[in-house]
Amino acid sequence: MIIRQLSTLIIRKYPQIMIMGVAALLLSASLPAQNGTPKMVPETRKSDTVHDYHGTKVADPYSWLEDDNSAETKAWVEAQNKVTFGYLESIPERGKIQKRLTELWNYEKFGVPFEEGGRYFYSRNNGLQNQSVLYWSDSLASDPKVLIDPNSMSKDGTVALAGVSVSKDGKYIAYGIAEAGSDWNRWKIREVATGKDLGDELKWIKFSSAAWDKQNRGFYYGRYPEPKAGQDLTQSNYFQEVYFHRIGTPQVEDVLVWKDTENKDWRASAAQTDDGRFLIVTIGKGTDDKYRLLFKDLYKRDARPPEHFLGNFDADYSFIDNEGPFFYFRTNKDAPRGKVIAVDVFHPDPANWKTIVPEADETLEGVSLLADKLIAQYLKDAHSQVKLFSLDGNNLGEVRFPGLGTAAGFGGRRKDKETFYSFTTFTSPATIYRYDVARGKSELHKQPKLAFNPGDYVTEQVFYTSKDGTKIPMFLSYKKGMKKDGATPTYLYGYGGFNISLTPSFSPANLAWMESGGLFALANLRGGGEYGEAWHQAGTKLSKQNVFDDFIGAAEWLIKNGYTKTEKLAIGGGSNGGLLVGACITQRPELYGAALPAVGVMDMLRFHKFTIGWAWIDDYGSSDHPEQFKALKAFSPLHNLKPGTKYPATMVTTADHDDRVVPAHSFKFAAALQSAHAGEKPTLIRIETKAGHGAGKPTSKMIEEAADKWAFLVKTLGLTWK
Numbered sequence: 054m055i056i057r058q059l060s061t062l063i064i065r066k067y068p069q070i071m072i073m074g075v076a077a078l079l080l081s082a083s084l085p086a087q088n089g090t091p092k093m094v095p096e097t098r099k100s101d102t103v104h105d106y107h108g109t110k111v112a113d114p115y116s117w118l119e120d121d122n123s124a125e126t127k128a129w130v131e132a133q134n135k136v137t138f139g140y141l142e143s144i145p146e147r148g149k150i151q152k153r154l155t156e157l158w159n160y161e162k163f164g165v166p167f168e169e170g171g172r173y174f175y176s177r178n179n180g181l182q183n184q185s186v187l188y189w190s191d192s193l194a195s196d197p198k199v200l201i202d203p204n205s206m207s208k209d210g211t212v213a214l215a216g217v218s219v220s221k222d223g224k225y226i227a228y229g230i231a232e233a234g235s236d237w238n239r240w241k242i243r244e245v246a247t248g249k250d251l252g253d254e255l256k257w258i259k260f261s262s263a264a265w266d267k268q269n270r271g272f273y274y275g276r277y278p279e280p281k282a283g284q285d286l287t288q289s290n291y292f293q294e295v296y297f298h299r300i301g302t303p304q305v306e307d308v309l310v311w312k313d314t315e316n317k318d319w320r321a322s323a324a325q326t327d328d329g330r331f332l333i334v335t336i337g338k339g340t341d342d343k344y345r346l347l348f349k350d351l352y353k354r355d356a357r358p359p360e361h362f363l364g365n366f367d368a369d370y371s372f373i374d375n376e377g378p379f380f381y382f383r384t385n386k387d388a389p390r391g392k393v394i395a396v397d398v399f400h401p402d403p404a405n406w407k408t409i410v411p412e413a414d415e416t417l418e419g420v421s422l423l424a425d426k427l428i429a430q431y432l433k434d435a436h437s438q439v440k441l442f443s444l445d446g447n448n449l450g451e452v453r454f455p456g457l458g459t460a461a462g463f464g465g466r467r468k469d470k471e472t473f474y475s476f477t478t479f480t481s482p483a484t485i486y487r488y489d490v491a492r493g494k495s496e497l498h499k500q501p502k503l504a505f506n507p508g509d510y511v512t513e514q515v516f517y518t519s520k521d522g523t524k525i526p527m528f529l530s531y532k533k534g535m536k537k538d539g540a541t542p543t544y545l546y547g548y549g550g551f552n553i554s555l556t557p558s559f560s561p562a563n564l565a566w567m568e569s570g571g572l573f574a575l576a577n578l579r580g581g582g583e584y585g586e587a588w589h590q591a592g593t594k595l596s597k598q599n600v601f602d603d604f605i606g607a608a609e610w611l612i613k614n615g616y617t618k619t620e621k622l623a624i625g626g627g628s629n630g631g632l633l634v635g636a637c638i639t640q641r642p643e644l645y646g647a648a649l650p651a652v653g654v655m656d657m658l659r660f661h662k663f664t665i666g667w668a669w670i671d672d673y674g675s676s677d678h679p680e681q682f683k684a685l686k687a688f689s690p691l692h693n694l695k696p697g698t699k700y701p702a703t704m705v706t707t708a709d710h711d712d713r714v715v716p717a718h719s720f721k722f723a724a725a726l727q728s729a730h731a732g733e734k735p736t737l738i739r740i741e742t743k744a745g746h747g748a749g750k751p752t753s754k755m756i757e758e759a760a761d762k763w764a765f766l767v768k769t770l771g772l773t774w775k
Contacts, residue, residue, distance in 0.1 A: 095136065096728075097115060097724035100114050100117055101114070104658070104659075106686075107682060109682075113659075115725060118720040118721050119287075119663075119720075121286065121287065121715070130720075133723070133737075136737065137737040137740075141761050141764055144764045144765075146767050150763050150764055154756050155756055157568075158181060158756055160180055160502060160503050160504065161178070161180060161502065162482065162501060163175060163177055163475075163483065163501070164177070165475050166193075166473045166498070167465070167473065168469070169220070169221065169223045170221060170224065171191070172219075173189065174188070174217075174219060181752055183204055183752045183753055184210055184212070184214065184751065186201070187201040187217065199248070200226065200245060201214060207232075210752070211234070212230060212231070213230070213231045213234075213749025214228060214230070214231075215231040215749065216228065218264065224245060225243065225244060225251075225265075226243050226245055227242050227263040228241060228243065231749045234710045234749060234750060236260070237285060238258045239254060239255065240255040241255075242300060251300065253298070255304050256276075257277055258275070259276075259290060260293075266297075266329070267325050267327075271297055271300050273310060273322070274296060275293050275321060275322055277291070277292065277294075278292060286664070286710065286712040288663075288664065289666070289667060290665050291667075292314070293320040293321065294311065294312040295312070295321050295323045296309055310359075311347070311358070311359065318338045318668070319338050320337055321335060321337070322334070323335075327467070328377075329351065330351055330352055331348055331350060332351055333359075334348070334359045335370075338668075339671035340551050340671050343369060344366065344368075345363075346361070346364050347361050348360065362398055363382075367386065368385050369586075370384050371419070373420050374421075374422040374467055379396070379397055381394070381409065382394050383419065383420045390412050390413065390415065391416060391418075391585065392410055392412045392417065393408070393409040393417075393420055394408055395407045395409055408446075409427070409444070410427065410429060410446050415438055416582065416583065416585045417431055421463050423466070423469050423470075423472055424468070424469065426443065426444075426490055427443070427444065428441055428452075428472070429441070429442060432556065434583075435514075435526055435528070435577045435583045436514075437454060437476075439454075439474075441493070449493075455476070456478060458556075458557045459557050462474030473487055474495075477559045478512060478559065479510075479528065479560075479573065480510040480559070481507045482501050483501075484497070484499070486498055510532055511530070512528060512530045513529050514527070514529075515527050515529060515610075517606060517607060518606065519599070519603045520605075520606060523599075523603070525579075525607065526583070527574055527575065528574070528575045529572060529573075529616070530563070531571070531572045532567050532568065535570070537614070537615040537616055539615045539616070539617065540617070541616055541621065542572070542617070542770060543622050543623070544563075544566055544624075544625060545574045545576065545604075545623070546575050546625050546630070547578050547607070548628075548629055549578030549579060549580035549581055549630070550580040550581065550600065550629035550672055551581075551589075552589040553581055554582040555583070561759075562762070562763070565759070565763065569772075569775045571772075572616055572617065576607040578600050578603040578604055578607075579591040579592035579603055580593060580600045580629075593671070594672070594673065595674065595680070595681070595684050604637055605644065608622060608624065608644050608645065609644070619643070619645065619646055621646060622644075622645050622646050623646060623647040623766050624645050624647075625648070625649035626653075627650075627651035627652050627653070628652050628654065628714055629653075630650075630651070631654065631718075632654040632655065633653075634648050634649065634650035635650050635722060636688045636690050636693070638650075638703065639693040639694055639695075642699065643699075646701055647703070647734075647765070647766055647769045649703075649762055650705055652706065652707050652716075652718075652719065653714065653718060655718040655721065656689065656721055657692070658682070660673070660714075661676075663717070664712050690722055691718075691722050694722075696729045696731075697731045698730070698731055699730070699731050699734070700729070700734070701734060702735050702770075704735070704739055704762070705726070706719070706740075706758065707720070707740055708742070723736070723737075737765075739761060741754065741758070
C-alpha cells in the first residue's frame with residue numbers, strides 16, 4: 054500500500070472573560086425556574102437579520118452568534134455554561150457516575166502495530182493518559198521505546214497526534230500535531246533512533262497525510278492558503294495545493310506538485326508507488342468518494358506535470374498496489390458494493406480493465422496486498438468479514454472472528470508475510486492479533502485487562518421496517534437478564550451520512566450505561582456506507598428525509614417491541630448525527646424523553662459558508678439551489694423549531710475550537726430552542742473550551758463529558774443509577 058498511518062484516539066468551564074457587564078445583562082433577563090428545572094437560561098438577543106433565498110425571506114435572529122470572537126458571543130457562552138454546569142453540579146449521581154467511568158476507562162489500550170524499515174511502531178495508552186503514546190522497537194520481542202508522547206506537549210492534554218508517517222527505511226517519522234481540537238495541523242520530523250526533532254516545521258495543513266518518497270528524501274503533503282488573521286477557525290478552506298517537502302529545508306522551498314487555480318473545491322493527495330516508479334495524484338471534491346486520478350512515470354526525468362489517466366469524479370478508485378504499469382484498484386464503478394480491478398496505466402480505457410474480484414453481496418470496504426494475496430475487508434450487515442483472494446481472483450478463504458464485531462488493520466506491503474489487526478465489539482475493547490498471511494493463522498498479540506466481565510453482556514442484531522418499507526439493521530447491547538417490560542432506559546444512537554458505516558465498537562461510556570441497566574441501541578441508517586453506494590445515496594440531498602424516517606422508525610420499534618417507552622428513551626448523535634437528533638426532535642418531539650445532539654450541523658441554509666462546510670454539499674445539497682433549498686429548509690433543525698412546543702429534555706454540546714462544524718450551529722440552535730420551548734424540561738448547551746470536533750480530545754475531558762451526559766439523562770428521565 055502507498056500510505057500507512059497510525060491512527061490516534063478519536064472542558065469544562067469557559068475561561069473567565071472580563072466582560073461581566075454584558076454577562077450580567079444576559080443573566081438579568083433569565084426566566085423564573087419552574088418545578089426545579091433550569092428555566093434560568095439566558096434570554097438571547099434577537100437581531101432583525103433576514104436572508105433572501107430565491108425570493109423566500111428567512112429570518113436569522115441569532116446570526117450575531119456566528120462571530121465567535123465578539124465580546125457579546127463570549128459573554129453568551131459564559132452565561133450559558135454557568136447555567137448548564139450549575140444544573141449538572143446539582144445532580145447527586147454525577148460524582149458517582151464519573152468515578153465509575155474513570156474505573157472502566159482505566160485499561161491498557163493498544164493500537165495496531167505496523168512495520169517500516171525493519172522497525173515496529175504502535176500506540177499505547179496505560180489507561181488514563183490523556184493521549185496515547187507512540188512507541189517503536191527493533192523486533193516484536195525487544196523492549197519498546199517511547200517515540201512521541203503528546204502528553205508532554207501540554208499540561209492539560211489538549212495537544213494530540215493528528216497523524217504519523219514513517220520513512221520507508223524506518224529512520225524518520227513525520228508527525229502532525231493538533232492543538233485544542235482544531236483541524237489545523239503542524240507537521241514535524243523526528244529521527245527515530247535518537248527521538249530528536251529536526252528543524253523542519255510545516256504549517257496550514259488540514260485533511261492531509263504525509264507520503265514519503267522511495268528514496269526517503271522527504272514526503273508529499275497538502276496545505277491550504279494561510280487564512281486571514283483571526284479567521285482561522287471560521288474562514289472557508291479552498292484551493293488546497295500539494296507540495297513535496299525535502300528533509301532539512303524550510304517550508305517556503307517546498308516544491309509544488311499540484312494545484313488548480315480554477316476549481317477552488319478540488320483537493321488532492323500525492324504518493325509514490327512502493328516500487329518508486331510512479332507518482333499518483335488522487336483528486337477529490339466535496340465528501341463523495343469519487344475521484345479523478347493523475348500519474349507520472351518518474352523514470353522519465355522531465356518537468357511535465359502529472360497527467361490524467363483514470364476517473365472523472367464518477368466513482369471511487371482506491372489504489373491497492375501495482376505490478377509495473379498494472380495497477381490494482383478497489384472501485385464501485387458499475388459495482389455499488391465494490392470490486393477489485395486491474396488497470397494498465399498506459400492503456401487505461403475501461404474496455405481494457407480486468408475484474409479480479411467481482412462485486413459481492415457484502416460491501417467491500419478496503420483491500421490490501423500482502424504475501425501476493427488480496428486481503429479484502431467487507432461489511433456483512435454492518436459487521437466485519439475478511440476474505441482472501443489470489444491475484445487472479447480465486448477465493449482463498451476467510452479470517453475467522455469471535456462474533457459480531459469490527460476488524461481493522463491488515464496493512465503492509467506486497468512481500469510482507471505478516472500483518473496485524475484489531476477486533477472489537479460493543480462489549481469488548483480492541484484486542485490485537487498478529488496474522489500469518491501465508492498460513493492463514495491468527496495469534497493473540499495484545500489483550501487488555503479489564504475492570505468488568507464482557508461475558509455479562511450480550512449483543513443482538515435486529516431488523517426493522519422504515520416508513521417506506523426499507524429493512525434497517527440495528528444492534529442492541531445490554532446486560533444479561535434485562536427484562537422486556539417496556540421500562541428499560543434506552544440510548545438510541547445514529548449517524549446516517551457521508552458513506553460512513555457504524556459498526557460494533559467499544560466505549561467505556563456506553564458500557565457504564567449498560568452496566569447500570571440501560572440498553573444501548575445503534576441503528577444503521579441510510580446515508581451511511583453499510584450497504585454500498587446505493588445505500589449512501591438513498592440518504593442524501595432530496596432523499597435526506599429517509600435518514601430521519603429510519604431513526605424515527607428505530608425509536609418506534611423499540612417502544613412497540615417492549616424494550617422501552619418514551620419517558621425512558623434518549624436519542625444521541627454527533628456531527629451529522631447531531632443534525633439527525635436535531636431534525637428528529639423537531640419532527641417528532643413527543644417521541645423521546647431526552648436528546649443529546651453533539652457538534653451538530655443545525656443551520657442547513659448556511660453550513661457551506663464556514664471552513665470545510667462547502668464540501669458537504671455532496672450529501673446535503675445547497676440553499677443556493679432552489680429545489681435543494683426547499684428540501685433543506687424542510688428539515689433544517691434551526692428553521693423547524695416551533696414556538697409553544699414542548700420539546701424533550703435537551704443538552705446540546707459543542708466546543709469553541711470546532712473548526713469543522715463551527716459552534717455557531719449549536720449556539721443558534723440552542724438559543725432558538727430555548728426561545729421556542731414551552732415545556733418544563735431543561736434545554737441546555739454545554740460548551741467545551743480548548744476542544745474541537747472530537748478527534749484528539751483528552752481522556753479526562755471525555756470522561757467529564759460522558760459523566761455529564763449520563764447525569765443529565767439520570768435527572769431528566771428519572772433514572773436510578775445502579
